[in-house]
Amino acid sequence: MAEKILLKGNEAIAHAAIHCGCDGYFGYPITPQSEVMETLMAQKPWETTGMVVLQAESEIASINMLYGGAGTGKRVMTSSSSPGISLMSEGISYLAGAELPCLVVDVQRGGPGLGTIQPSQSDYFQATKGGGHGDYKIIILAPAYGQEMYDFVELGFELAFKYRMPAMILADGVIGQMMEKVEIKEQKPRWTKEEILKISPWAATGKTADRKRNIITSLDLDPISQEQHNIHLQEKYRQVEENEVRYTEYRSEDAEHLIVAFGCMARIAETAIDRAREQGIKVGLIRPITLFPFPKKPIEKLLPQLKSMMSIELNAGQMVEDLKVIANGKVPVHFFGRMGGVVASPDEIYEAIINKLK
Amino acid sequence: MDIKDIIKEENKVYGKTPVLTDNVMHYCPGCSHGVVHKLIAEVIEEMGIQDKTIGVSPVGCAVLAYNYLDIDWEEAAHGRAPALATAIKRLNPDKYVFTYQGDGDLASIGCGEIMHACNRGENIVVIFINNAIYGMTGGQMAPTTLLGMVTATTPYGRNAELNGYPLRLTELLAQLDGTCYVTRQSVQNPASVRKAKKAIQKAFENSMKKKGTSFVEIVGTCNSGWKMNPVKANQWMEENMFAKYPLGDIKDI
Amino acid sequence: MKEEIIIAGFGGQGVLSMGKILAYSGIMQDQEVAWMPSYGPEMRGGTANVTVILSDNKISSPILNAFDTVITLNQQSLDKFESKVKPGGLLIYDPNGITHKPTRTDITICSIDAAEECAKIGNPKGYNMVVLGAFLKMKPIVKMDNVLKGLKKSLPARHHNLIPLNEQAINVGMDKVKVEFEVK
Numbered sequence: 001m002a003e004k005i006l007l008k009g010n011e012a013i014a015h016a017a018i019h020c021g022c023d024g025y026f027g028y029p030i031t032p033q034s035e036v037m038e039t040l041m042a043q044k045p046w047e048t049t050g051m052v053v054l055q056a057e058s059e060i061a062s063i064n065m066l067y068g069g070a071g072t073g074k075r076v077m078t079s080s081s082s083p084g085i086s087l088m089s090e091g092i093s094y095l096a097g098a099e100l101p102c103l104v105v106d107v108q109r110g111g112p113g114l115g116t117i118q119p120s121q122s123d124y125f126q127a128t129k130g131g132g133h134g135d136y137k138i139i140i141l142a143p144a145y146g147q148e149m150y151d152f153v154e155l156g157f158e159l160a161f162k163y164r165m166p167a168m169i170l171a172d173g174v175i176g177q178m179m180e181k182v183e184i185k186e187q188k189p190r191w192t193k194e195e196i197l198k199i200s201p202w203a204a205t206g207k208t209a210d211r212k213r214n215i216i217t218s219l220d221l222d223p224i225s226q227e228q229h230n231i232h233l234q235e236k237y238r239q240v241e242e243n244e245v246r247y248t249e250y251r252s253e254d255a256e257h258l259i260v261a262f263g264c265m266a267r268i269a270e271t272a273i274d275r276a277r278e279q280g281i282k283v284g285l286i287r288p289i290t291l292f293p294f295p296k297k298p299i300e301k302l303l304p305q306l307k308s309m310m311s312i313e314l315n316a317g318q319m320v321e322d323l324k325v326i327a328n329g330k331v332p333v334h335f336f337g338r339m340g341g342v343v344a345s346p347d348e349i350y351e352a353i354i355n356k357l358k
Numbered sequence: 359m360d361i362k363d364i365i366k367e368e369n370k371v372y373g374k375t376p377v378l379t380d381n382v383m384h385y386c387p388g389c390s391h392g393v394v395h396k397l398i399a400e401v402i403e404e405m406g407i408q409d410k411t412i413g414v415s416p417v418g419c420a421v422l423a424y425n426y427l428d429i430d431w432e433e434a435a436h437g438r439a440p441a442l443a444t445a446i447k448r449l450n451p452d453k454y455v456f457t458y459q460g461d462g463d464l465a466s467i468g469c470g471e472i473m474h475a476c477n478r479g480e481n482i483v484v485i486f487i488n489n490a491i492y493g494m495t496g497g498q499m500a501p502t503t504l505l506g507m508v509t510a511t512t513p514y515g516r517n518a519e520l521n522g523y524p525l526r527l528t529e530l531l532a533q534l535d536g537t538c539y540v541t542r543q544s545v546q547n548p549a550s551v552r553k554a555k556k557a558i559q560k561a562f563e564n565s566m567k568k569k570g571t572s573f574v575e576i577v578g579t580c581n582s583g584w585k586m587n588p589v590k591a592n593q594w595m596e597e598n599m600f601a602k603y604p605l606g607d608i609k610d611i
Numbered sequence: 612m613k614e615e616i617i618i619a620g621f622g623g624q625g626v627l628s629m630g631k632i633l634a635y636s637g638i639m640q641d642q643e644v645a646w647m648p649s650y651g652p653e654m655r656g657g658t659a660n661v662t663v664i665l666s667d668n669k670i671s672s673p674i675l676n677a678f679d680t681v682i683t684l685n686q687q688s689l690d691k692f693e694s695k696v697k698p699g700g701l702l703i704y705d706p707n708g709i710t711h712k713p714t715r716t717d718i719t720i721c722s723i724d725a726a727e728e729c730a731k732i733g734n735p736k737g738y739n740m741v742v743l744g745a746f747l748k749m750k751p752i753v754k755m756d757n758v759l760k761g762l763k764k765s766l767p768a769r770h771h772n773l774i775p776l777n778e779q780a781i782n783v784g785m786d787k788v789k790v791e792f793e794v795k
Contacts, residue, residue, distance in 0.1 A: 068442030
């Protein structure tokens with residue numbers, strides 16, 4: 001039987017990285033996610049799997065180290081929190097442009113600016129709409145449990161390599177700091193040189209006589225060919241939307257009112273939903289696991305039975321905009337949120353349901 | 359005598375290394391980049407490491423360096439080449455990894471990355487082209503621009519009070535425990551080209567010896583940015599640049 | 612079974628590690644657990660608190676408005692969390708330095724003078740285990756052998772020799788907890 005241990009979400013990320021055969025982690029300390037690198041350093045994976053762990057001089061260096069490592073076909077990752085992700089956003093744009101697979105973990109805290117170190121979901125726009133410049137998307141996984149923090153590391157790498165694009169685990173201070181029971185998987189080996197050549201023939205692995213040189217770049221000075229590149233990227237994003245939507249439902253079969261919440265807020269909303277159900281209010285939940293691709297179709301499918309929708313987020317109302325597009329005027333879309341690092345409680349959400357949905 | 363009688367292997371006195379591609383370089387006539395590219399290509403050929411070398415190109419005039427050397431490349435964001443090279447080398451320790459950076463890229467926006475890569479003693483090669491100006495963006499002031507030098511953003515000459523002083527980053531990097539070889543060279547005449555090539559070769563050889571970072575500055579010209587013909591630019595460099603940026607090895611351990 | 616607990620006190624009183632041992636004990640008996648700390652600069656010497664949930668079923672919200680059990684180890688925490696005990700629930704407090712005692716009459720109130728008790732047995736580091744013992748006496752939600760297994764899991768191997776001392780402290784807490792008010 002697989003071992004179950006008590007881990008913080010951040011620690012689960014670190015263990016998962018080692019266990020799934022990640023080649024390199026490059027990061028810079030920032031609360032509330034520093035346990036990721038601390039755990040890796042304590043585990044010393046360079047002595048076991050050969051994984052490289054490096055404390056970089058900045059988030060800017062970290063993300064560019066990912067670019068360098070990903071360019072050679074290796075599975076590389078970093079983790080940070082909101083202000084650090086802002087610094088990395090330029091690099092993420094380059095990674096997206098150069099079609100490099102990698103994994104970025106954002107354990108969100110409240111902003112703007114230096115903000116607070118308490119939990120937040122205020123980087124939804126930054127993550128899902130492209131925090132850096134240019135038309136690009138990255139795959140966003142939103143864990144709500146410690147187990148998902150663990151599992152999404154391997155899933156993130158899998159999707160990143162499948163589509164040759166960055167993937168992000170968009171967590172928050174609650175999920176990062178909370179300890180839960182996590183089932184640990186067997187150690188997988190890192191990819192061999194031969195596997196890398198097979199999986200990523202595009203990578204800069206040293207030009208051999210049997211092939212042309214590989215160039216990792218996001219630069220194309222010819223606008224016509226740059227446009228072709230953009231068309232190719234957009235086509236890839238459509239495929240991701242078609243194939244990779246992930247979500248869970250809770251008491252939604254007969255729901256007349258639908259709550260949409262992700263990460264820790266989905267769990268807190270479940271408790272409020274149970275209470276509202278006791279009062280006879282038919283309310284259910286869709287929890288998007290992928291924020292890009294967003295679970296449009298499952299929500300659209302429920303639309304005919306709905307009287308209203310409500311987005312619950314730890315921000316000023318970001319995902320609610322996506323819900324309004326899906327609702328397209330057919331049902332009212334409400335919003336409830338707390339900001340600045342305040343985590344909404346089940347009671348508050350219950351009150352919001354009573355006030356707005358009834 | 360027919361031309362075919364002349365073009366024979368036994369008459370060959372010079373050949374282009376196959377590590378240089380046949381692409382026509384976009385550099386201005388008289389620019390130092392082309393010569394340095396050729397030297398790196400020759401070193402790679404002579405060391406037989408074409409399949410083991412990964413280059414990291416910068417933002418600046420050499421952004422398209424990957425068009426000219428027939429090796430695998432990664433094109434970095436502005437100034438970040440040493441961060442890329444750090445990860446490439448650590449994840450692929452059997453590879454020769456070098457960055458090729460100009461003065462704006464390395465000494466201005468990338469000052470942090472080069473400092474820390476050198477301080478960690480990454481086993482990489484850094485080729486630093488210092489021509490005291492931003493070439494690609496149209497001749498603006500660089501950190502290495504000399505006092506009094508006229509550029510697009512110092513139209514009345516660089517003024518210390520307004521713009522600070524020319525940055526001798528190479529001397530700073532030599533202070534770091536992580537660097538093993540720090541040298542300043544030039545390529546304006548055959549003798550200096552030969553010396554520069556030796557320096558580049560030594561730097562590449564170091565990268566498998568786990569000695570730390572090898573840093574080769576090449577003081578070069580930008581005759582377009584300097585608004586001089588190539589001959590005059592070389593002369594101006596010898597008279598002005600070398601006084602502030604003296605040639606020779608600064609550190610070799 | 613579902614038990615929702617908050618433990619609150621000063622940083623350094625072992626609040627977080629007590630919660631961790633409790634959570635690990637839950638895992639040892641195959642329960643779902645959540646351990647949610649307050650985090651931030653206040654952890655470095657100020658007040659600290661941790662929510663621990665043990666449940667037979669999947670745990671929804673780790674953020675709670677009210678608790679089955681509140682354990683407070685200083686006045687500030689008592690003032691802050693007394694009102695958060697669910698009606699009919701349990702409040703355990705350390706009476707050391709308490710000037711304003713708890714006043715509710717719809718909950719069970721117990722005290723444990725943990726500092727004095729652990730001093731008596733010459734194990735001042737056993738403070739939080741004495742408190743844990745007091746809790747387990749009142750609510751035996753985890754079995755003692757699972758607590759010992761939990762201790763073994765949460766302590767680094769070099770500290771495993773301290774497990775008997777911890778067990779002793781837990782027993783002292785069980786023995787010395789005082790019921791001050793019992794709700795019917």
